[in-house]
Amino acid sequence: MVLEDTQQLIDRLLDGDFNAVPRLITLIEKGSDDVPAIMESLPSDRLGRAKKIGITGPPGAGKSTLVESITSHLRKDNLKVGILVIDPSSPFTGGAILGDRVRMADHYLDEGVFIRSMATRGAPGGLSEVVPKAIKILDASGFDVILLETAGVGQTELDVKDVVDTVTVVLVPEAGDAIQTMKAGLMEIADIFVVNKSDRSGSKRMASDLSMNVHLGSKNDWWETPVLLTQAHRGVGVKELIDAFKGHRKTMEDTNNLEPTREKQRRRELEMTIRGQIFSRIKNSSSFSQKLTHILDQVDRGELDPSVAANALLREQDLLAEWLNPKGPN
Ligand SMILES: Nc1nc2c(ncn2[C@@H]2O[C@H](COP(=O)(O)OP(=O)(O)OP(=O)(O)O)[C@@H](O)[C@H]2O)c(=O)[nH]1
Ligand SMILES: [Mg+2]
Structure with a gap:
């Protein structure tokens, strides 16, 4: 049964009150007993509208800077942007080290931008268990674009594909060669490669190595992963990146690949939720x-x-x- 409080939160959410969003996400993060009822009360015509984009890559690659710059562009078109930052470095706090709102100078006071840092280490099903639910909350409350930033530490970055439509893998020239990237399994998950910090030497070389690898072993037969160069701190290449988001989304729809992707994701969320539930029951x-x-x-x-x-x-x-x-x- 949904507690009255929770019901009020859902009503506020559906009325477009963004203040309900962080409180509902907190309930999800904590694995509250109300979660199934919350999810069930989100009307289906309010879901599946937002574009879901993942930004993943090694620590310090410039993901947040890129997210900030992407957000500025999207705001110019008056699009509402929900940002979730998955923080793998805080396994024990059970909350967000950065607080509910990461201080992103330009967007801190912007009503059309919501920023939230989430810790997923406490969830036995990991990112794939809790993040899809948080995304649904943002989707239902009317955000047009949802950006998910995850710092790659092995499995975390691979799980991103379970929860977004478009996976952007951000690398930097120093990150090493393209072979390294292939080994890490990133070729299979990247819909778009970004070589950020392209003001540094080695970036063009890295981009062409990546392009060659992508060309040799394409991820699938309907999309060839583009490799883009950016300088996130100056906003260079960000417009092209947004065009690539749109291109990927459109191709996905035109080739009837959006729905099968989402079917797989729903199944994955089910599996991860069951795993999480059984795990916590065993523990308790x-x-x-x-x-x-x-x-x-x-x-x-x-x-x-x-x-x-x-x-x-x-x-x-x-x-x-x-x-x-x-x-x-x-
Ligand atoms: N030279 C250069 N520096 C950049 C560029 N983009 C970002 N930076 C800098 O790189 C540093 C790390 O940027 P962040 O955006 O915090 O990187 P991140 O990937 O979000 O880092 P984590 O969240 O800790 O994994 C910051 O000092 C940025 O100013 C770029 O294109 N060129
Ligand atoms: Mg960051």
Whole structure:
């Protein structure tokens, strides 16, 4: 049941009150019991309208600077921009190190811009579990474009593809060669490559290496990933980047690839949500510790292989019933 408070928040959200957004996102971040009801109460005709764009890449590549510059351009067209910054460096705070609003000088006081930093480390399903829900909140409240910034630390950047329509991978000349990028799995997720800090030496070389690799092994048969050069701090190349967003989106629609992408994402969100729910039930299960301390101890000491232990635990019907139905069997 949705608490009355939460219902009020949803009503405010649907009335276009952006102040409801951060509070609803906080509930999602905390894994509140109200989350399913919140999601269910978002009318379907208010969803799926926003363009969802991911900006990912190594720490310090200039992603935030780029987001800021993209936002300035979009605001000139009067588009409302929702920005989510995923902060992988704060596993323990359970909140946002940067606070609810990152101070982005130009946009701090702009009503048409919402900025929120989210920590996803607490979610067992990671980014793919909580971020799609936060995106839906922004979508339903009427943001035209949603920008998702994630600093790449392995899996995080690969998960971005689960939650946005267009993945932009930002690299810098110092990031190393194109082969490195291929190894990191970035070729498979990038819809657009950006070589930022192109005021530095090596950027053209890197861009042409990337282009060659993209050309040799295209991600799919309907889109060849463009490689763009930018100088985010000066806004150089940002207009071209926005054109590439539009181009990717249009091609996706024209080739009937938007809906299949979203189908995969919905399925992924389901899987990650189930994983998250079961994980937290297992963690919170009281009988888990009592009944199976012995097995756990053996695992801890390295006397029992974790996979063997997992198999043993999954054969415990009572335990399974409790995990799946934490309030006890009916
Ligand atoms: N020379 C140069 N510096 C840039 C450029 N773009 C951004 N910077 C600088 O690079 C530094 C890092 O930029 P950020 O935008 O914070 O990078 P980020 O990728 O968001 O960093 P994290 O969020 O920490 O991963 C800042 O000092 C920027 O001013 C560029 O095109 N050229
Ligand atoms: Mg940043």
